[in-house]
Amino acid sequence: MRRAPWWSLLSSGCPPVLLVGSWTIAQVRQGPAYDPAKQTLSVLASYGASSYWLMTGTLLVLGLCYVATAHALRTAAPAGRMALAGGGVCALTLTLVPAPSTGGALEHGAVAAVGLVLLAVWPPLAALRGTEAAPWGLRFDVSLAASAVMCASALWFLAELQSAGVPGVAERVVTFAQALWPFLVVVSCRRWRMA
Numbered sequence: 255m256r257r258a259p260w261w262s263l264l265s266s267g268c269p270p271v272l273l274v275g276s277w278t279i280a281q282v283r284q285g286p287a288y289d290p291a292k293q294t295l296s297v298l299a300s301y302g303a304s305s306y307w308l309m310t311g312t313l314l315v316l317g318l319c320y321v322a323t324a325h326a327l328r329t330a331a332p333a334g335r336m337a338l339a340g341g342g343v344c345a346l347t348l349t350l351v352p353a354p355s356t357g358g359a360l361e362h363g364a365v366a367a368v369g370l371v372l373l374a375v376w377p378p379l380a381a382l383r384g385t386e387a388a389p390w391g392l393r394f395d396v397s398l399a400a401s402a403v404m405c406a407s408a409l410w411f412l413a414e415l416q417s418a419g420v421p422g423v424a425e426r427v428v429t430f431a432q433a434l435w436p437f438l439v440v441v442s443c444r445r446w447r448m449a
Contacts (some may be wrong), residue, residue, distance in 0.1 A: 334380020344369025
């Protein structure tokens with residue numbers, strides 16, 4: 255087994271920083287009409303939004319980062335790497351089917367849902383079962399816990415969408431958790447001492 259290459263720190267470290275930075279700038283540019291607690295990130299990336307290009311660019315970079323990180327995690331199980339790369343492809347695809355400025359869009363929702371699921375289940379799929387000397391980020395118990403947190407926050411997001419509560423908050427929690435986990439896995443692989 256090989257450790258993750260040095261550049262994987264960049265490909266996995268950019269998404270959480272990029273997400274928070276871009277949604278913060280986009281919120282400011284959108285103005286007081288945008289409520290980050292009640293409105294989703296898709297509103298910021300919709301046609302006609304003042305930060306359409308910023309959020310579209312963010313999705314492009316985010317998707318490429320997920321795909322590059324999946325390629326770099328050679329220590330991880332192939333199914334998990336494919337799921338992570340699939341989540342990246344979904345982020346790239348979202349740029350082709352942005353949400354409309356008002357109402358919903360089935361295509362956008364479907365692509366976002368598939369990406370949400372892939373990014374929530376990739377940790378246990380990438381875990382190395384039966385290997386006690388694996389990096390901590392690829393241990394099955396740790397990966398299962400990370401996936402449980404992501405799945406719970408995704409269900410919270412879906413519940414908030416249905417109840418018209420605070421879906422913006424829930425979406426930010428789940429997307430940040432999903433963006434941060436690949437970085438933590440890469441760090442664990444980089445610090446891992448091969449036996």
